[in-house]
Amino acid sequence: MPFELTKEYLEKIQAAISEHNNEFIRTEMEELFPADITNILYELEGEEAHYLVTLLDTKLAAEIIVNLDPDDRKKFLKNFTSQQIAEYVDLLDSDDAVDILNEQPVNVREEVIALVSDREQARFIIDLLHYDEDCAGGLMQKELVKINVKQSVTECVEEIRRQAEDVENVYSVYVVDDEGTLLGRASLKKIILAKRGSKIADIFTDDIVSVKTTATGEEVADIMQKYDLDAVPVVNIQGRLLGRITIDDVVDFITEQAHEDVQAMAGISEDVEEDDSVWKLVRSRLPWLLIGMTGSFLAAKIIGVFDGEVARTPALAAFIPLIGSTGGNVGIQSSALIVQSLADKSGIDTSLTERLKKVLLVSLLNGLIAATFAFLGTLVLEHENTISLVMSLSIFSIVMLASFMGTITPLVLNQFDINPAVASGPFITTTNDLLGYGVYFLIVYMLI
Amino acid sequence: MPFELTKEYLEKIQAAISEHNNEFIRTEMEELFPADITNILYELEGEEAHYLVTLLDTKLAAEIIVNLDPDDRKKFLKNFTSQQIAEYVDLLDSDDAVDILNEQPVNVREEVIALVSDREQARFIIDLLHYDEDCAGGLMQKELVKINVKQSVTECVEEIRRQAEDVENVYSVYVVDDEGTLLGRASLKKIILAKRGSKIADIFTDDIVSVKTTATGEEVADIMQKYDLDAVPVVNIQGRLLGRITIDDVVDFITEQAHEDVQAMAGISEDVEEDDSVWKLVRSRLPWLLIGMTGSFLAAKIIGVFDGEVARTPALAAFIPLIGSTGGNVGIQSSALIVQSLADKSGIDTSLTERLKKVLLVSLLNGLIAATFAFLGTLVLEHENTISLVMSLSIFSIVMLASFMGTITPLVLNQFDINPAVASGPFITTTNDLLGYGVYFLIVYMLI
Structure with a gap:
């Protein structure tokens, strides 16, 4: 069942922070989902929140920070060094990493990118920073599993294994040709059920919806909603596969838009x-x-x-x-x-x-x-x-x-x-x- | 790229309908996604729309009908016999089937259920009709892949194969005990990457968010958004797994709510x-x-x-x-x-x-x-x-x-x-x- 934050629980955590009862805090936080810890941060003082986050495992801390509202996150990260931010950014999906970096002043942004130890991630970030935040290019992440149409299902499973750590949610494997042009996709279900020795070419679907990097956020949201997609691949003008947008980001986008419309109507x-x-x-x-x-x-x-x-x-x-x-x-x-x-x-x-x-x-x-x-x-x-x-x-x-x-x-x-x-x-x-x-x-x- | 409906295309289709050029219509429609054909229906006269849909393969027709707005769908289905509706309902996800049946008068509803040839589907429908439309029970579908915690990964793959036709989107396999109590889930990625001979018990995650059948639509939407879920399992008060809610249904729910709020503010x-x-x-x-x-x-x-x-x-x-x-x-x-x-x-x-x-x-x-x-x-x-x-x-x-x-x-x-x-x-x-x-x-x- 989802966790519900109570005043009592909060006081317990605050007491533990002021007593530097690190063991207790770590054990408690491990029981929670990152989104729940984010909600706790909102209720803590700046100092307390900073203390709590630095106690935790870097991966967990990174996920907690991603869940913060942009304004709060900007304020919160002021207490961290570029080195610390780079460690978080290193472990995040590239779209989330870019969101965080876009909120930072230019000098911090450049420092952080230079300090990111995973050079592929740094390249992803530099790539994504080019796009406008509200278009498909700005919403997409570089993490995805792609496979050449000439390969076999066995090789595909190997590829998934290789990338498993980087790509959190794999819904489909995207199928490309030698030039990297998007040809279609193969769902994980199909891959699991494929006969031994099958070729990707035999099992993939070629009627696939994709969006261009220049599509607006509204267009992406409309398309994903209309076709009930869990993820949509993003291609450049030549049809080359550049990234993908997952539904959770689009849900956030839709909610934000509705929020803005209501405020516009209310004269705020x-x-x-x-x-x-x-x-x-x-x-x-x-x-x-x-x-x-x-x-x-x-x-x-x-x-x-x-x-x-x-x-x-x-x-x-x-x-x-x-x-x-x-x-x-x-x-x-x-x-x-x-x-x-x-x-x-x-x-x-x-x-x-x-x-x-x-x-x-x-x-x-x-x-x-x-x-x-x-x-x-x-x-x-x-x-x-x-x-x-x-x-x-x-x-x-x-x-x-x-x-x-x-x-x-x-x-x-x-x-x-x-x-x-x-x-x-x-x-x-x-x-x-x-x-x-x-x-x-x-x-x-x-x-x- | 997504299909865009033009006046010229529409006129071509209308001409083909009036000339009963069935071959042409079928070929054209096969090129499109169901959601696009639904948009064409909106632009056609009642007679034309009915003619077009009955030409198509039953599975495709069912998906087109599901995409219609409830009000339009109710009107549209008046031209179909209970037998025809039963054939569509047979092929749909149980949550969509129930939505359609809920719009029908009680006598039609009962006739259709009696005529559904897949008896498991009929049972699913009768089950789901008990729940209020706007709560988790009313939003869930019965189609999901579940596996006993004692089984092996190989048996799990067999189970996926067995259910592959019924369950469209498999994100995870739900893990239950002998009583059917939900214990956790195993993502398809983990199943693909599992070593030969692994047990489900070794690979599944037990920290999983679920909702009760009585949760409101808003609660479900909040939870799925907060935890970035693509699907959430629905359990009864004893924790027994009854169904799942997928993110596409929740996106529709969120949009509808935003719609209603704006209309309330505008005095409509x-x-x-x-x-x-x-x-x-x-x-x-x-x-x-x-x-x-x-x-x-x-x-x-x-x-x-x-x-x-x-x-x-x-x-x-x-x-x-x-x-x-x-x-x-x-x-x-x-x-x-x-x-x-x-x-x-x-x-x-x-x-x-x-x-x-x-x-x-x-x-x-x-x-x-x-x-x-x-x-x-x-x-x-x-x-x-x-x-x-x-x-x-x-x-x-x-x-x-x-x-x-x-x-x-x-x-x-x-x-x-x-x-x-x-x-x-x-x-x-x-x-x-x-x-x-x-x-x-x-x-x-x-x-x-």
């Missing part, structure tokens, strides 16, 4: 978590808070023009929230839907006119229902036909306008390679608020 | 997609649209009480949007953060008082900055000290109040097992709007 401008510093939390919220307020000052300016009307008919002021919140809600509903359908690129792309036609129909219906509701609600509150008419006309126009804006904004942002989820947040609300008040007082001006 | 009340029917889209948006409007009518009622003040000082009306949008933005920022930290249960649970203390600090700082900004902005617009004072006091109170509400609401919903993401949407905005206007006019009443 930095990737933060509840346990970040107060100042970081303040800073992440301020931009959209102040931008939203600036938008409202503009709204005040617009409404201010109609001071006279408001003084004569104060009821008009009472319905300002109805205008603002309806525009905001409709805009976010529309944009969220477009953002999701942009993210899910399975079928043929819906054309802009088709999209707008559908949005028009949906918002026409919603607009009519909302307008009727607005008419009745206003009538009940104010017993006044003209105001009710103004409100229902305004709500109808605003539902139409906000749907249109909510649809078009993410599409435009997407064209400019900006995360369209940004458009589902305060941005769309602020824009729609302003448009809404403009429309409202225009109708007021014409009818009253 | 049904799980919809852009290509759903107009009526479904209208229906999914109406509830929160109308609830939001009802909230605004309440706001109108509150503001209406201060008709006199508004008539005397119309500038007060101009700043209503500032009150509403600031409250809404702050509320969503706070709740989104709590929702994310509720979803990520790695460390020790943060206590309520600690949470509120931090929120208090963050909102105090944000409140002070926002209040200063409000004071200055109002001064620039109105050149009036009293109104500026009213605005800055109101904004300060609203930032504090909205942060508190945004923090407490998701925690309360979570206590009652309601998806806390609901609290990041129109619900929190509407509540904060109302509170905000109340506070605003209270301050107006006291100071003006």
Whole structure:
């Protein structure tokens, strides 16, 4: 059963650290999975965490460090020498090693690479450092088992044995030709079940999905999800096999993306978590808070023009929230839907006119229902036909306008390679608020 | 390289269907992966899709059908007899078979099970139908390779051979005792590399993570992600091995959850997609649209009480949007953060008082900055000290109040097992709007 960290357990470990009860700590930690020890680190003070990790076997320590969040890891590794970091990096999968090195200042990075004792690993790292972090090249690891198509299954098993220590999870052996071009793969199951003396050429599958080094993280995630892959090989433009991406890294990527989208929608401008510093939390919220307020000052300016009307008919002021919140809600509903359908690129792309036609129909219906509701609600509150008419006309126009804006904004942002989820947040609300008040007082001006 | 569906290709296939050019269709489809053919189905008319699928080999057809979205699949299978569905179900992994059967009416479900010719598969299905769809029992499949701890590696390879056809992806062989209690696992890599004559007992790992049938989907996803697992065994309360959950199903689960959270935040009340029917889209948006409007009518009622003040000082009306949008933005920022930290249960649970203390600090700082900004902005617009004072006091109170509400609401919903993401949407905005206007006019009443 999975381990659950309790306050009591934590206190026991902290006591052992302060008493330098190394034997006890080692025995306890050996009982746990690396991911569990990582969670313990989060609860310890910097000094304690450092002490605990240096007590452990290097391989275990390396795995614990890999599991840390990038920000925490960067801070944590400040207490280690380049020599120590090199020892950890030596034992990690190349993609994880590169992630850690990318977080270090350039001089530390170079020192560490020079100190890595396994020269193949150092070469892998230098190779991978060329790629952008968020593309297939940046996500891949160099560790994989590959075999020439001319070889036999027996030779293949020998190759697996040779590489067994370096390659943690072997799902398949990749089959290449003399030039290193990817031809296909043979699953371990097939290799186990192959008859004695079989050739790789007889047992491998050639219909295989691969990705180019330049594919984006989203594309890799989509492909692995669509074809239910546990690993996908990465090739260069000539089709030469360079590495592979395993599903666990893609799961992390998917979760991170979802995280970012939610924060974009919530108007949080930095990737933060509840346990970040107060100042970081303040800073992440301020931009959209102040931008939203600036938008409202503009709204005040617009409404201010109609001071006279408001003084004569104060009821008009009472319905300002109805205008603002309806525009905001409709805009976010529309944009969220477009953002999701942009993210899910399975079928043929819906054309802009088709999209707008559908949005028009949906918002026409919603607009009519909302307008009727607005008419009745206003009538009940104010017993006044003209105001009710103004409100229902305004709500109808605003539902139409906000749907249109909510649809078009993410599409435009997407064209400019900006995360369209940004458009589902305060941005769309602020824009729609302003448009809404403009429309409202225009109708007021014409009818009253 | 992954297949990309073009309009031209689709038209070629549609033409072939209408001309009953079966040979051409079969050859073309054999070139594609099942997931690609599923995407083609989405673009075809019901009749065409049915025609295409019945042309294909049963195994391929079954895999295509599994890839369909549940709603589409339910509609699609209406054109098939129970006998045909039984033939597909026969060839699927038990978890996929159960998903399909769960979508069928009870009478069809029973007919299909009776018609499944592989009696082991029928037993698997009946077993799995007992579990709730969203718990580990409902996510698991019965197909796995298990071996008694007393057996040899050679016997194990024989067992893999025997089950090879039924179990698609073999990552590990699960090791059990005579009672079927899960003891550990042996990876295929270890089995390949084992010396001749080794016993399973010599090579298997006993530190293994498993989940109980009653674990929730979220718990399973968290565990597999935390420990980077490609498959997790499912056991009953006595520790007996019942099935396994593979990572591809969990990836689908994670994506679905993220989808649902975003829709909850956007105030969309049904799980919809852009290509759903107009009526479904209208229906999914109406509830929160109308609830939001009802909230605004309440706001109108509150503001209406201060008709006199508004008539005397119309500038007060101009700043209503500032009150509403600031409250809404702050509320969503706070709740989104709590929702994310509720979803990520790695460390020790943060206590309520600690949470509120931090929120208090963050909102105090944000409140002070926002209040200063409000004071200055109002001064620039109105050149009036009293109104500026009213605005800055109101904004300060609203930032504090909205942060508190945004923090407490998701925690309360979570206590009652309601998806806390609901609290990041129109619900929190509407509540904060109302509170905000109340506070605003209270301050107006006291100071003006």
